[in-house]
Amino acid sequence: MDLRLRLADLADVPRLAPVMDAAIGELQRDVLTPEQIQSSRTIMGIDTALITDGTYFVVEWGPDVAGCGGWSRRATLYGNDSTPGRDAALLDPARDPARVRAMYTHPAFARRGVGRMVLDACEAAARAEGFTALELMGTMAGRPLYEAAGFVVVEELEDARGGAPVPLVRMRKQLAPEGG
Template sequence: MALTHRLATRDDIGSLEALVNLAIAELQKDFLSDDQIRSSVAIMGLDTQLIDDGTYFVIESDGQLAGCGGWSRRATLYGGDHSTTRDSALLDPMKDPAKVRAMYTHPGFTRRGVGRLILTLCEQAAAAEGYTRLELMATLAGEPLYRHYGFREVERIEDDRGGAPVPIVRMRKQIGG
């Protein structure tokens, strides 16, 4: 299976939103209750600022959408367009970590290198802009991938903005020289 990547455009939004909802609904089943999954949909999601910033990737396999994800030079750590905690302030690469954001894999493409490819693309792009650290907010389903890629836990929290509290993990990684 060959994976290809490209930057997302606003024309991709409909298919990306469908993928995000499918990934949350299916890939969180072993980790969250039905109420927590519904809360995750309310908390997480696509952030079109990443598309506009040119930092959001689409991963495809033979023309099929296999995954998506990106990085940000903005302060928001997680949450979609509908999130009330968004902060579009620009980060300082000399002191702030770039944010890895909105990573989702189609359930039919898990454990095939999609997540690793997104992380590699994010790390390379952030390093090219002078960032020396990455930070992300991991779901419990995504935590093993991030640990394997070198991220370390900073803190565990529960986000209850969607109703039922959803456990998530803040993680960081050093990058570059």
């Protein structure tokens, strides 16, 4: 499979939304109830600030979007453009972990290296800006990928802002020094 990774731009948003919707609806089916999946759609999705900041990636296979995801140098840990409690404050790379954000793989491309490709790009970009750690809020469906990539659980919680409580896991990873 010839996967190609590039930075996203705002023109990609109409192509990303269906991928996110399919990932939320299909990849979480084995770990969430239908009510929790619907609730997930309220608290997850596109955060265009990541695209504007130049920290969001698209993975394409030919004309198709296989997945997307990014990282952030801002304080918001997860959520979409309309999620309450967003915080655009810049993080201090010497003190704060960069955030891995909005990771989605189209179900047709699941378990083919799409998520790992995005995580590797996020890690390299955050390290290049001086960050020494990454943090993310993972879904139950995404947790195995993040654990395989070296993330460890910091906290387990539920987010009920969308109605039904959605189980989530805050995870962190220390970055190896550049070249290490």
